[in-house]
Amino acid sequence: IQMTQSPSSLSASVGDRVTITCRASQSITTYLNWYQQKPGKAPKLLIYAASSLQSGVPSRFSGSGSGTDFTLTISSLQPEDFATYSCQQSFSSPKTFGQGTKLEIK
């Protein structure tokens, strides 16, 4: 299953509301996870099962969608949120990831 994210990069300011989209090449129901990556650090799980917030993740992060179209929303960007975000499907093997969305400071 191919995972395609849009946009591939995004410039935004602190306090902005940001939405990242992930599209699957076939239906994956809600078997969709979102991760945050920063250079030199371990990737961090943000959202699992499309809309469940991982423990300890700030509530400004939210996920939605089902079938083939999914979104990750950050309601009010904080300085520590500038990173790369990747989606991943666990509907079928092999598990596959999106190409990543790099969120940069405007």
Add this chain to the structure above:
Amino acid sequence: QLQLQESGPGLVKPSETLSLTCTVSSGSISDSNYFWGWIRQPPGKRLEWIGEIYYSGTTYYSPSLKSRVTISVDTSKNQFSLRLNSVTAADTALYYCARLWSGYSDYFDSWGQGTLVTVSS
């Protein structure tokens, strides 16, 4: 808090075998709720799932790598390992180990920081 740490050579020659170990601390690799996985990321490319193992030894591999990959587990040491043979420059990547919650929905809930492996003569 669970910690995972990758270790192994940072440089491997073409045609040789890449070997990495992931040491799990502050948690048990024998926890029945989890699998343990390897994921890699070539420079400038997306994350790629390599495979995963259960503490009992059950494994699942990516079809694209299956002929070259072996993942094993040592519960006595709380470690699991990756072997990738016949490597080429295309195997140059940042290699991560991670814990996989395997339930209604599978997800990698804890990751190591990653180790860069370069394939070069």
